[in-house]
Amino acid sequence: MNDELSLAGLQLDGREIDLGRLRAGTMLGLMGSPDSTTAVVLSAASLPHVAPPPRFPTGSRSGRSRVRSWMKKYLREADAGSGEAASAASQSAALTAFGLRPEVLRRRIADLEAIDRARLVLAAAWASGATWLTFIDPFASVPSHLRTGLRNRFAELVAHEGRGVVFSSNSLTDHTIAEAGVADIEKDQLVAFGSLEQIVSEPRGSLPAELSGVNVYSGLARKGWLSIGHSAVRARTELDGKVFVTLGWRAALLSLDEHDPAFTSATVFEAIVTGLRDRGTCLQAKLSPVDTEMGLALDVDLADLAGVPDRRPAGTDDAEDAPDGDEEPSAAGDATADGRSSAGFGIIHPGLGATITELRENVRVGTHVFVEVDTSALHAYPVE
Structure with a gap:
């Protein structure tokens, strides 16, 4: 045989x-x-x-x-x-x-x-x-x-x-x-x-992008920079040539306020909510950039009814980042011992609403939001 x-x-x-x-x-x-x-x-x-x-x-x-x-x-x-x-x-x-x-x-x-x-x-x-x-x-x-x-x-x-x-x-x-x-x-x-x-x-x-919870784009790596179309969202790379790029559904921060103090970079772009859906325990939005030379089309998690993991970037030293006793809580909300955000149960983006009820009232199809992408979360790999 x-x-x-x-x-x-x-x-x-x-x-x-x-x-x-x-x-x-x-x-x-x-x-x-x-x-x-x-x-x-x-x-x-x-x-x-x-x-x-x-x-x-x-x-x-x-x-x-x-x-x-x-x-x-x-x-x-x-x-x-x-x-x-x-x-x-x-x-x-x-x-x-x-x-x-x-x-x-x-x-x-x-x-x-x-x-x-x-x-x-x-x-x-x-x-x-x-x-x-x-x-x-x-x-x-x-x-x-x-x-x-x-x-x-x-x-x-x-x-x-x-x-x-x-x-x-x-x-x-x-x-x-x-x-x-x-x-x-x-x-x-x-x-x-x-x-x-x-x-x-x-x-x-x-x-597979949908199943693994990421957005996937075609991009170009050249002269040490990774670019996606004409978007201003860029990142450093050692690759060269045509690439695919992924970005997780939680690798962006959203707010209704363009000047939200939670934003830490100059690359903040305006987008329109073009769709809303449920996915597992999450409420999710589909976004389209107002200006394609600034932003990206992407899917993002808005809220997670199973709780929200700590947004603190990997490698951050807890002792160095711990606020003094008289400091105000951060705009993104502190993390409790179990990793949930104190901004409100299930809330991932406090700038969209402090509670699920506020989020539902504030974010609908057609709503304009402001987006900051965590460019360190962009993962590029060769097309071939």
């Missing part, structure tokens, strides 16, 4: 892409645009000796299908190359491996909970006996408290039994099992391919 599968020549929007070689016992993850990642999964599934991704039927009557008939149909497709259907024993063993009882075969697909659907997808592919398996977002809709256990169980079985897997998912944590690497595929383009750490720490596409 060949213990490697070549993924060179996979099809993406009529073009070939090369995702290297997949070793048995490892998994390759695809993130990005669902249509694009699905196309690549199906292209991998068209290779010889590769099982197709198990998918439940769609349509108004699909939920009435019995699990048994669905699995039989899938296994016939997966075994088309050999013409031999998976044995009853292999089906039973696969169901047991993923925590399902044989009685599940008598149930209707519509009656299954999300976790059992996910287990069934994994079990069906496993029962095919194929060394090379493919999946389209196999852990979708599984509650987080169950997702981790199922994902880890799957990874253990893949490594132990020497299967190879290509799967898609837009959940960052799902890719922790992608030992063979992660491909970021957006708008029918292979944007990046490498380890999970490389993909998220030096993102080249919008999805």
Whole structure:
């Protein structure tokens, strides 16, 4: 048996892409645009000796299908190359491996909970006996408290039994099992391919930037300076040439007052709030600069209902910065012992409001704010 599968020549929007070689016992993850990642999964599934991704039927009557008939149909497709259907024993063993009882075969697909659907997808592919398996977002809709256990169980079985897997998912944590690497595929383009750490720490596409909590820009490093477009936001660098630049969602300070004493640099620019959204425990804003030769478009966290970490820059000596007893508190608010800002629970930018209520009243779509970027937080890395 060949213990490697070549993924060179996979099809993406009529073009070939090369995702290297997949070793048995490892998994390759695809993130990005669902249509694009699905196309690549199906292209991998068209290779010889590769099982197709198990998918439940769609349509108004699909939920009435019995699990048994669905699995039989899938296994016939997966075994088309050999013409031999998976044995009853292999089906039973696969169901047991993923925590399902044989009685599940008598149930209707519509009656299954999300976790059992996910287990069934994994079990069906496993029962095919194929060394090379493919999946389209196999852990979708599984509650987080169950997702981790199922994902880890799957990874253990893949490594132990020497299967190879290509799967898609837009959940960052799902890719922790992608030992063979992660491909970021957006708008029918292979944007990046490498380890999970490389993909998220030096993102080249919008999805890994979103998942890792940063803004990403194209920039230019020249004569010791890093610049982003025509913006006045610059920083020193040792790089040279075209670069990508990231900036975290908390690497800027916002205020309604252009002359807020919390601002410490001359590079303060005016921006308009063009969007508001919730993300996890955070309230977040999308900003567009009034003057693109001064500022940057960026996403920023406005408030965090899980509390606010100390804004003190790394490396600051607490003893040297501690105020004398008769000094006024800083404009950004002091940090309490647990690292939360005393400016108000959840508040990251006191200049926008001292409480969540004030923040909501003061900041709306169309509000003008003033922004100072922490240029020391700009992270640049070469395009190539």
